[in-house]
Amino acid sequence: MTYTADTSTSEATDPGADHAGPTPRAPVTDWATDFDHVDPGYAARAPEIWDELRQECPVARSERYGGTWLPVRHTDVCAIAKDTDTFSSNGVVVHDGRPEIPPPVGFAPPITSDPPFHRIAREFLLPAFAPKPIEAKRESTRETCRELLDDLLTGVEAGRTDIVDAALGYTQHIPVRVIADMLGVPRSDGDQFRVFIHRIMEQPGAELKVEYEDSIDFYLDKLIAERAEQPQDDLISHMTHATIAGQPLEHEHVRGTCALLIVAGVDTTWSAIGASLWHMAQHPADRRRWVEDPDVRPFAVEEFLRFYAPVTMARIVAEDAEFAGHSMRANDWVLLPFPAANRDPEAFEDAGEFVIDRMRNRHVAFGLGIHRCLGSNLARMELTVALEEWMARVPDFELADPEGVRWSTGQIRGPRELPVRILNSAATRISGENPVV
Numbered sequence: 001m002t003y004t005a006d007t008s009t010s011e012a013t014d015p016g017a018d019h020a021g022p023t024p025r026a027p028v029t030d031w032a033t034d035f036d037h038v039d040p041g042y043a044a045r046a047p048e049i050w051d052e053l054r055q056e057c058p059v060a061r062s063e064r065y066g067g068t069w070l071p072v073r074h075t076d077v078c079a080i081a082k083d084t085d086t087f088s089s090n091g092v093v094v095h096d097g098r099p100e101i102p103p104p105v106g107f108a109p110p111i112t113s114d115p116p117f118h119r120i121a122r123e124f125l126l127p128a129f130a131p132k133p134i135e136a137k138r139e140s141t142r143e144t145c146r147e148l149l150d151d152l153l154t155g156v157e158a159g160r161t162d163i164v165d166a167a168l169g170y171t172q173h174i175p176v177r178v179i180a181d182m183l184g185v186p187r188s189d190g191d192q193f194r195v196f197i198h199r200i201m202e203q204p205g206a207e208l209k210v211e212y213e214d215s216i217d218f219y220l221d222k223l224i225a226e227r228a229e230q231p232q233d234d235l236i237s238h239m240t241h242a243t244i245a246g247q248p249l250e251h252e253h254v255r256g257t258c259a260l261l262i263v264a265g266v267d268t269t270w271s272a273i274g275a276s277l278w279h280m281a282q283h284p285a286d287r288r289r290w291v292e293d294p295d296v297r298p299f300a301v302e303e304f305l306r307f308y309a310p311v312t313m314a315r316i317v318a319e320d321a322e323f324a325g326h327s328m329r330a331n332d333w334v335l336l337p338f339p340a341a342n343r344d345p346e347a348f349e350d351a352g353e354f355v356i357d358r359m360r361n362r363h364v365a366f367g368l369g370i371h372r373c374l375g376s377n378l379a380r381m382e383l384t385v386a387l388e389e390w391m392a393r394v395p396d397f398e399l400a401d402p403e404g405v406r407w408s409t410g411q412i413r414g415p416r417e418l419p420v421r422i423l424n425s426a427a428t429r430i431s432g433e434n435p436v437v
């Protein structure tokens, strides 16, 4: 990455503007020919836009960001994800520039890597995310959720308020604490993680423009240097001392993968938990079913992932290509909206309905092909435990202010502010025990 102090563009160049929200861009005039995935209108009504585009295009085109495509059919999204020759992963977050580190390695291996390097970059991470080590984290994750709920519900249980923010007080902290423990960094660095994530995922290009001392690269360079000197039992040390064919990993590789784990491990899961609670707040029958029928919970978790899939990735067209009747130019961006594929009526019965006990549910929330999510075991465990603990403690709740719910913009979609009114947490208060898990 390069860092400049250039303040001449309209992009957020002032580090102090990190929390200011997305950079204003021209409003979208037509979703089929001028879409912008960071437009607030897209965050607000993406599923309707996908439905309209499926009828109208179904591969939308925009001149923004130097040329961007948006396929919305399940079949197109899957075909692009599988065709790694035509569609390179060298850039996965759309912005005005183009990636500086060339294929096949890219900025954040393995997600930005193409074959054959991709396999090497992915393989040495696999053991840490396999089912057994992730299962071993279930109880500590449960403990984290309980501690957060204790703090969040203090005011409610003392009778001072009946409104809490489920995103600010609960969902955003769970994946931060889990990934901080895995990387071996203090949990208190969570606020810093969220600043990096916000810049990388919600303000296209902003992370490239901050001063080095304020950047995620600086944060990670320091940690990697410390672990090189004094290895610990954590992922940063594992990567710092790993070898490929007898050679240590390049520093940029280690740093890029650490950055990836922070972004991929936090924003995604935080969004999935938040969207699930947003749904539960509005659907008393689904709340009741979850509480009364433990057997439905694994199906419910998959349906939350299908219906509220948070992650849209991107590809770069490697060379001029024809796709679904369109001429795509080398270096065009292609957004890969896995959430849109999950709502395609050609692929799912009653695709637009949330069916808590859906049996056939081969959703693509975790992507597909060689880049399929490496953290899916961890994500499923965190989502399940977070919901189990919330629903055990707060079986009845509703949106306190539907207009006050703030959704993220950009490629990861989920509620960032979620005020809810607690209707009943009495059972937990009286017995002090967990009544339904």
Ligand code: HEM
Pocket (backbone or CB within 6 Å): 081, 089, 092, 110, 111, 112, 122, 179, 260, 261, 264, 265, 266, 268, 269, 272, 309, 310, 311, 313, 314, 338, 364, 365, 366, 367, 368, 370, 371, 372, 373, 374, 375, 376, 378, 379, 380
């Ligand atoms: C609900 C939560 C999550 C969702 C929906 C999700 C979704 C995805 C998707 C769609 C991809 C494919 C990207 C592509 O095709 O370009 C992906 C890749 C990846 N995810 Fe996740 N993810 C989640 C949680 C996590 C967690 C908790 C971690 C680990 C800390 C993680 C680590 C990764 C990594 C390392 C990759 C890159 C894999 C590769 O390129 O081989 N994800 N994720």
